[in-house]
Amino acid sequence: MNMLMSDDWRRVDGRRWDELRTVKIEVGVLKNADGSAYIEFGKNKIVVAVYGPKEAHPKHLALPDRSILRCRYHMQPFSVDERKNPAPSRREIEISKVTREALEPALILEDYPRTVIDVFIEVLQSDGGSRCAGITAASVALADAGINMRDMVAACAAGKVAGRIVLDINDEEDKMGEADMPVAFLPNLKQISLLQLDGKLTKDEFKECLNLAIQGCMQVYKLQREALMRKYFSTEVEA
């Protein structure tokens, strides 16, 4: 057996093949942001702040018919074992772009012409799958900011480890495993807004992996709902 999978099909961190890491989501953690969220996705710890819609500066950036969504995915220097240079790396620029593209279909940007919406994703501690955790938290923060949305966005990865399709790849499995596939999903509209694949899969494996990732997204969506419900409706005293 491979070191990533024990004889009784347990993974490095003791999870089964279809098990998520423990996820904790908190809403409205930053006072000065219009919307914010904190997520712990296994060992990932991420804070997301949303500002806006606000006036576009410089003005020439503004679009006459819709708002611009700007996303910044950034890893703190202390978020990984070896100090990370705080300047945006090639990887961070790419993740910022795919995050923006994963969130855009869910937002009704036409409702806020000539404005910008800023999303800041700060990774405080990283353990693989941070882009999915970032998208998940960003979607919660956008809902907290009260921006019109067609749907929430839930994200989760699946992949292939020790020859087996598994849900929610962690850092070790990502580095040593055979494939990693992050997926972002709009749960009510049943649309995929992010699909990346690093590694090789056969056609059947791909289908299995995608279905598993979508199942994972639905589990994440449930947790997003619980977090928002807790923030907005828990102190309901009487009917």
Next chain:
Amino acid sequence: MREFRKYVLPGDVIVEDNPHIKPLANVIKIDNRIHATRVGIAEVTQNGVKVIPLSGIYIPRVGDLVIGKIIDYSSLAWVVDINSCFLGHLLAQDVFGKEFTPSRDDLTSKFNLGDVIACRIVNFDRTRDPLLTVADKDLGKINNGEIVKISPSKVPRLIGKRGSMIQMIEQLTKCKIIVGQNGVLVVSDSSKEAINMAVRAIMLIEEEAHTSNLTQRVKDMLGGSIA
């Protein structure tokens, strides 16, 4: 048809397969389903479906009373920060009248930078910035008072049914409160203690806007401290 209310999050399906129900506010119709677009309380009535949002910034609406601050002026108009993503424009003609000439009239003689004004939105359609007016009674420059900012989504709760909540605070504290729909309020015309009490009552309403029996609690709070 069944009328009901429920808590919703963005994307939640409120009504399915009912072509007779109209989508009203903060909802979107996709195929034959009506989805919520905000966190809030969905109301399904004879007229249609709407969501009362519980968060979000202020989007101007024609007819709203807002409180803003003059942040800039040109020879023809003032630019007013109305706590929104759009800047308000107050035309000089609105203040000086039809005879206004930029070469003769000095805008700063009426409103200067930093002045706080109560104004009404006369025109807005998202393609252009909102147009403001001060030509009505109770509108214009505000000279004194305490400025309080609350979340614009909580303003209807602060006002209450037909103004019940705000009238109660005004009566109990003997303050005058101007409520801007943009979430900016001015509390004035009373002693410092009374103004502080009113501000605390407003803060309480903002924090507990979604709970019921709030009027009674605000009443208890104010009744207990002012003899």
